[in-house]
Amino acid sequence: xxxxxxxxxxxxxxSFLCVGLDADFDRxxxxxxxxxxxxxFEFNKQIIDATAPYCVAYxxxxxxxxxxxxxxxxxLQKTIDYIPDTHFIIADAKRGDIGNxxxxxxxxxxxxxxCDALTVAPYMGEDSVSPFLTFEDxxxxxxxxxxxxxxxxxxxIQNKETEEKLFEAVLKKTQSWGTIDNLxxxxxxxxxxxxxxxxxxxxxxxxxxxxxGAQGGDLEGLVRHGKNEEIGLLVNSSRGxxxxxxxxxxxxxxxxxxxxxxxxxxxFF
Amino acid sequence: xxxxxxxxxxxxxxSFLCVGLDADFDRxxxxxxxxxxxxxFEFNKQIIDATAPYCVAYxxxxxxxxxxxxxxxxxLQKTIDYIPDTHFIIADAKRGDIGNxxxxxxxxxxxxxxCDALTVAPYMGEDSVSPFLTFEDxxxxxxxxxxxxxxxxxxxIQNKETEEKLFEAVLKKTQSWGTIDNLxxxxxxxxxxxxxxxxxxxxxxxxxxxxxGAQGGDLEGLVRHGKNEEIGLLVNSSRGxxxxxxxxxxxxxxxxxxxxxxxxxxxFF
Numbered sequence: 001x002x003x004x005x006x007x008x009x010x011x012x013x014x015s016f017l018c019v020g021l022d023a024d025f026d027r028x029x030x031x032x033x034x035x036x037x038x039x040x041f042e043f044n045k046q047i048i049d050a051t052a053p054y055c056v057a058y059x060x061x062x063x064x065x066x067x068x069x070x071x072x073x074x075x076l077q078k079t080i081d082y083i084p085d086t087h088f089i090i091a092d093a094k095r096g097d098i099g100n101x102x103x104x105x106x107x108x109x110x111x112x113x114x115c116d117a118l119t120v121a122p123y124m125g126e127d128s129v130s131p132f133l134t135f136e137d138x139x140x141x142x143x144x145x146x147x148x149x150x151x152x153x154x155x156x157i158q159n160k161e162t163e164e165k166l167f168e169a170v171l172k173k174t175q176s177w178g179t180i181d182n183l184x185x186x187x188x189x190x191x192x193x194x195x196x197x198x199x200x201x202x203x204x205x206x207x208x209x210x211x212x213g214a215q216g217g218d219l220e221g222l223v224r225h226g227k228n229e230e231i232g233l234l235v236n237s238s239r240g241x242x243x244x245x246x247x248x249x250x251x252x253x254x255x256x257x258x259x260x261x262x263x264x265x266x267x268f269f
Numbered sequence: 270x271x272x273x274x275x276x277x278x279x280x281x282x283x284s285f286l287c288v289g290l291d292a293d294f295d296r297x298x299x300x301x302x303x304x305x306x307x308x309x310f311e312f313n314k315q316i317i318d319a320t321a322p323y324c325v326a327y328x329x330x331x332x333x334x335x336x337x338x339x340x341x342x343x344x345l346q347k348t349i350d351y352i353p354d355t356h357f358i359i360a361d362a363k364r365g366d367i368g369n370x371x372x373x374x375x376x377x378x379x380x381x382x383x384c385d386a387l388t389v390a391p392y393m394g395e396d397s398v399s400p401f402l403t404f405e406d407x408x409x410x411x412x413x414x415x416x417x418x419x420x421x422x423x424x425x426i427q428n429k430e431t432e433e434k435l436f437e438a439v440l441k442k443t444q445s446w447g448t449i450d451n452l453x454x455x456x457x458x459x460x461x462x463x464x465x466x467x468x469x470x471x472x473x474x475x476x477x478x479x480x481x482g483a484q485g486g487d488l489e490g491l492v493r494h495g496k497n498e499e500i501g502l503l504v505n506s507s508r509g510x511x512x513x514x515x516x517x518x519x520x521x522x523x524x525x526x527x528x529x530x531x532x533x534x535x536x537f538f
Contacts, residue, residue: 022370063366063373069381073342094366096390097332098417101291104332112338121365121390123412125419143392148367150394153442160429173422 001116007230009056014266018057020238040075050255054262057088080113089115096121102131110138122170133178147188147211171201180204192221213240270385276499278325283535287326289507309344319524323531326357349382358384365390371400379407391439402447416457416480440470449473461490482509
């Protein structure tokens with residue numbers, strides 16, 4: 001998907017919501033497990049049908065599919081095929097390896113599956129990221145400042161020479177490898193006070209923002225400091241939407257949860 | 270696999286060779302593609318049969334399987350099931366995510382597949398690594414200093430407070446999360462001059478060493494500075510062994526390439 005198309009979707013829906021499809025098998029409603037051969041796909045399908053009006057992106061987290069082996073990978077493939085073309089598809093896979101290997105991961109998610117974007121870990125540097133940037137209208141989303149507690153362990157290490165923190169160095173250096181048309185960054189909602197500083201480094205890039213909801217991030221603060229003229233944010237909620245209810249009405253509950261967030265977002269347009 | 274069993278295998282074979290199963294579909298011998306329904310598995314099977322006497326570990330790189338979608342994931346599962354119990358199995362997957370997600374990756378590689386170890390990227394810190402460390406006799410192999418050119422981008426950033434480089438901080442901090450019985454580190458063979466310094470930080474941990482062969486690393490130098498009393502090294506070669514020949518005799522050629530490296534290793538016992 002092109003940046004313009006994503007921005008158009010955002011403005012036409014007045015939503016920058018991304019729904020995280022973290023289809024934890026243990027939390028999928030019992031009745032789906034009893035009725036369907038592939039309850040994970042059926043779950044995602046109903047969630048997608050119910051939430052599509054309120055979001056602009058879906059983000060399946062590959063771990064939840066890989067945990068179930070070949071069956072899980074099959075559910076993932078079917079889910080990605082099912083997501084409508086109007087929605088931006090992010091494979092949250094956090095890959096990254098030496099060049100010849102990253103190229104294979106790019107094939108996996110951009111060719112074998114038709115995702116629009118892939119999350120990538122920056123530790124291995126340029127040749128681990130750049131193979132993903134050679135695909136037209138496909139995106140890399142590099143981990144900048146993550147939402148979890150462990151983000152404190154290494155991401156705030158201050159460089160002796162430049163005084164930059166590691167996550168700032170990642171944002172600065174990585175942006176020269178791509179453009180605002182093929183590169184985004186992950187910035188966790190649990191660091192709302194950092195968004196203003198981050199926008200000084202990457203004013204025009206889209207940011208993928210996990211951590212609203214189950215992880216406790218605050219929408220108001222991050223949007224105030226993080227949005228740009230194109231909005232420039234994809235705010236993700238996973239568990240808070242898809243597991244809003246575990247009964248037969250789960251999809252309705254998900255739609256309501258997505259609509260609530262989407263309505264909050266509309267106020268920022 | 271327990272550390273003692275791995276060390277016993279190494280001393281009984283006088284080899285610390287790991288064979289990287291980077292089964293690039295484009296490089297698999299044509300005759301296998303013509304004859305077998307799952308040429309990737311058949312390729313791996315013949316490589317494993319031919320090289321098993323000379324190595325102690327196998328390391329399938331998940332990217333090469335994911336690139337082929339469900340079919341690839343099936344080949345990976347079959348390959349892991351086929352590797353004999355005597356050999357240490359490393360899923361080279363470079364995963365790592367927030368805690369609830371890393372737990373799913375652990376399920377994928379330690380339960381759904383019976384790997385002994387998984388490579389993990391450290392950028393997201395403790396809660397992205399520790400879920401892998403709760404499985405008995407299973408191992409995490411954390412990226413320390415990688416073999417690729419991009420290792421220069423962030424891994425050498427020097428901490429203003431401690432003067433440590435990022436990869437040194439990763440080794441120091443991460444080792445407190447596990448033990449020498451469940452934690453190893455990736456240290457690329459392309460940095461032989463660093464092994465002595467690294468051994469000061471992690472004297473007793475096993476190191477997984479990629480980059481010998483196609484990437485140009487030097488065995489002699491890294492072993493001289495890197496081995497400890499238990500050897501403490503798993504030196505990986507992928508392309509140099511598995512693609513030693515592309516004809517009908519490919520497995521024999523792989524056996525010879527593995528034997529050559531194993532013979533060089535025997536000199537260090």
